[in-house]
Amino acid sequence: MAPPEHWKSIDNGKIKPLRLLTEVYEDDYTIYENKVFCRTVDQVVTLLRNYKNIFTDIIYNKISFDLSVMDKSNHLYHYLALGKLYVGYAKSDELFTEKCEKYANTFDRIIGRICANHSRPVYKKNRKSKIGLRVRKTNILAMHKDYRHIFTLKKTLDRSDYPSDIGELGANSALLKKNYENFCNMLTVFSLGHFRFKTGEDLIYENREFKGASFEFEKWRAELLPVRIRCLNMRAIALSVSSGVNKHVTLLIPFMSDPGKECAGFMGGLLSDIAREYKADNYIFFIAEKSLQIPTYYSSTTISFGILPVSINDINSFKRIQRILLDAMIKVSATHDICPFCGGTFELNEKNYYCKKCKTELGRLICMTCEKAFYYTSVNYPALKEKVVSPDDYTPDNYWKYCQDKDSQFNYRNITALTSNGLPICPHCNEAVKQ
Ligand SMILES: [Zn+2]
């Protein structure tokens, strides 16, 4: 007990101390300066995560390349595409892989150290509080020996080109956005041009502007057209695939952003604006720097859309675009006589079409859950068909490997999502279908 000279009074037998020395009110945690502190911590973590993803992407691509060469049943154009891309990627592999692993691990360690402190009261109390776009230089932020550094760091982060949220993105990275759109245009042309399609004679670029392109293969015709989405000031590409009178339009939307999980809802919001301005059968958002994420397909009752990782760091990006094309080619076919993958002959087995040449299988199912019909594809190639890709076989540390294996489970020849055992998942209701 404290000696009497430190007593202020005795109230109901309880001693009130003269001065408070160690008592901390929980309210103190929510002062403005601590909110600034927490936002700064968040911004640092976001920045580190972005960098970590870039480096992990590069490591991941090296591994995917080794795997994809194993498949012997692809068509020649596929190898030509890989060959061309490999020259570029091989150079960067030699130079960067080891360094990338080192950096990715370092970032991971720092992120872990910071996040381990997220349960502390000062962070927990301020986790979701807002501080506005500009930080006010209060007395504490200007004078206090620790908060001074926070203020400097926050200012630096705000000045840098790394947006902490989507709203800031447009202002900070107009050039980055333009470059990404150009990259997506070119990669889409490349993907179609290396999927048995012959490119038309028209100019694809004129005065550095993407003019569109046309392609033909057997009974199919494909067209790429630049589209402007005015309400969002975005450029997109319309991929229109037709055969006879049937036509299927997919709007490909390069979207320069980091779509965290909560962003699926955000994109859903954007989608209705886009759909009002441009009518398509399907809307696909291309996103950069997230090749560790499994491509996701959503379909609401009205608008069907998906999120597709398309990144310059990811050699498999072109295969994902080709998968969208394959899907459209099947949907517009009135008869299934020609294999859309290799141009070989489709033979009708008991329940599905089969191409001897490339081992592609095509079937149509009626979902037991939603009772809607859909097409699915598969590869009659034991190594692929018997492959089980289940999240249970992976640890949190190599979850990225799960994403990669899942994405390439059928070597990008499945047009629907797949269960662990490679069975099709209904695109309408996302339920696994028993066969
Ligand atoms: Zn075939």
Ligand SMILES: [Zn+2]
């Ligand atoms: Zn269904």
